[in-house]
Amino acid sequence: MKKVLLFIAISISLVSCDKKEAPGVKEFKTAYVDTQELMKEYNETKDLEAKYKGQAAEKGRQLEAEINRFKQEAASFQSNAQANGQEWAQKKGAELQRREQQLAQAQQGLQMQLQQESGKEMDSLVKGVKKFIKDYGKQKGYDYIYGTGDAASVLYAKDSYDITKEMIKLLNEKYKSAPKAEDEKK
Numbered sequence: 001m002k003k004v005l006l007f008i009a010i011s012i013s014l015v016s017c018d019k020k021e022a023p024g025v026k027e028f029k030t031a032y033v034d035t036q037e038l039m040k041e042y043n044e045t046k047d048l049e050a051k052y053k054g055q056a057a058e059k060g061r062q063l064e065a066e067i068n069r070f071k072q073e074a075a076s077f078q079s080n081a082q083a084n085g086q087e088w089a090q091k092k093g094a095e096l097q098r099r100e101q102q103l104a105q106a107q108q109g110l111q112m113q114l115q116q117e118s119g120k121e122m123d124s125l126v127k128g129v130k131k132f133i134k135d136y137g138k139q140k141g142y143d144y145i146y147g148t149g150d151a152a153s154v155l156y157a158k159d160s161y162d163i164t165k166e167m168i169k170l171l172n173e174k175y176k177s178a179p180k181a182e183d184e185k186k
Helices: 004-018 035-041 045-082 086-140 164-177 181-185
Strands: 030-035 144-148
Touching: 030 035, 030 164, 035 045, 035 086, 035 144, 035 164, 045 086, 045 164, 086 144, 086 164
Parallel strands: 030 144
Antiparallel strands: none
16 A cells, blocks of 8 residues: 555656646746836837927926016115115015015926826826737737836846837837827817
């Protein structure tokens, strides 16, 4: 009886060690994408950043003109304060302080508005990239596609598994051929 149990145990261990014949064992097709590099080199990301940099510069110029007028008024306040008396200086000083606070609030509001708008568009862009990678993985038969970069989920992978350049190329081709928002408005 002991010999039979020993024989069965040895047979099971031999069969389980032989991976070629073990049913259900398969190799996984995996790859990874350097998400930081992908987003840096993706043309839609570059266009989005340029769009908001341009908006910030344009709206910033308008605000900068108001700030310059305020600075000129504050400079003239110094010279006029002695000539117009203490009561005038106190009223004008309080008014200048209110305007300074309003300008600071306007500047902060502008920054927040641009951050919110760009954040929404960037979130949409990221969702689109994730969907593209998911569809790509299904089409190419990948079991897993990992992401590396700032929020790395892969600590090591062979360079041969890196499909970042291919993703950048395909996403840029897709973006180039997609109708632009300006084209759709025409």
